[in-house]
Amino acid sequence: DQQVKQNSPSLSVQEGRISILNCDYTNSMFDYFLWYKKYPAEGPTFLISISSIKDKNEDGRFTVFLNKSAKHLSLHIVPSQPGDSAVYFCAATNSGYALNFGKGTSLLVTP
């Protein structure tokens, strides 16, 4: 059963606007969350992460928000750029080794 869910398979955003990618999880034992970005024919690339003891982590244009009570996290990209077009995977873990991934959201940033 899917413990990490990304309910939007795709998202289209205009260049310069904010992209918001969402992720829900069911396992309250997860204590670390990550976002990966994937281009076609390449492996996932680590983007940003957050520990369960925090509710926000920011790195340049990327910010991840964690709402533990709602078991929800989101990735904000501001401003969005055409090079951000990729598939974004949310992942979570409580074991320190096995990452549980969502199915991904395909982001398209249009000029």
Next chain:
Amino acid sequence: GAGVSQSPSNKVTEKGKDVELRCDPISGHTALYWYRQSLGQGLEFLIYFQGNSAPDKSGLPSDRFSAERTGGSVSTLTIQRTQQEDSAVYLCASSLEQGAYTQYFGPGTRLTVL
């Protein structure tokens, strides 16, 4: 420095044949992980190594799947008597140590079983 590398990048095989997939982790990374991504699905954890030992093999889908790691570096994932449902992209990742949550992925091996 060099990232995680995997070979081959693509493998087409006939049902019933055995295949070996190889992973070279980032130098100095002691933890190594195997995942697979079937069409339209997220990544599915298969197995991880700390050094040469695999403490958790529970993610391997069947006893046709096995993996080993030698010298604390290169790992091989072997699938015996391949089936069509084994078709997927097999991804390897490494991290500095087990418990270092950030895993760095290779480009994957696309396996097609005819």
